[in-house]
Amino acid sequence: MKTFLVAAVALIDVDKRILMARRPEGKAMAGLWEFPGGKVEAGESPEAALMRELHEELGIEVCHSCLSAGPFVSHYYTHEPPKEEPGCGCPVDVKDFIPAHKMGVKEEFHLLMMLYLCRKWKGVPHAKEGQTLVWRTLGEIRALPLPPADKPLVSALQHLL
Numbered sequence: 001m002k003t004f005l006v007a008a009v010a011l012i013d014v015d016k017r018i019l020m021a022r023r024p025e026g027k028a029m030a031g032l033w034e035f036p037g038g039k040v041e042a043g044e045s046p047e048a049a050l051m052r053e054l055h056e057e058l059g060i061e062v063c064h065s066c067l068s069a070g071p072f073v074s075h076y077y078t079h080e081p082p083k084e085e086p087g088c089g090c091p092v093d094v095k096d097f098i099p100a101h102k103m104g105v106k107e108e109f110h111l112l113m114m115l116y117l118c119r120k121w122k123g124v125p126h127a128k129e130g131q132t133l134v135w136r137t138l139g140e141i142r143a144l145p146l147p148p149a150d151k152p153l154v155s156a157l158q159h160l161l
Contacts, residue, residue, distance in 0.1 A: 024129070038053035113149055
């Protein structure tokens with residue numbers, strides 16, 4: 001199973017709202033809301049990847065010093081729910097499990113996503129890749145349909161805002 005390293009950001013405005021992006025039709029997990037960002041390419045630092053992605057996706061510029069490390073998540077997108085945790089064999093809570101293929105994901109993969117916090121950037125975020133953008137409070141974000149990997153990040157942000 002492939003592992004993908006992803007850098008994402010919680011862009012936080014002066015009203016403590018966070019920018020969320022809705023995945024466009026035709027992509028895996030279409031219609032779900034996520035933190036902006038993307039895959040870290042070979043030889044690229046997570047911060048450099050995030051600066052590149054924010055420029056490509058949102059048309060904004062951020063600098064390394066404006067990014068502060070936040071929570072991270074390790075999530076497996078699989079077609080079948082795990083029966084037990086690897087290693088210790090503890091039972092797994094699968095009540096919220098969504099098979100990857102039901103979200104338009106063809107191949108199973110492991111996602112390691114780092115979320116950065118950013119309160120300062122240059123430019124006005126605008127959708128450059130067909131996604132819908134909205135500013136939402138943490139409470140409002142909890143009500144949005146999110147990819148499974150993003151959900152624990154929302155909870156972790158509560159203690160950081």
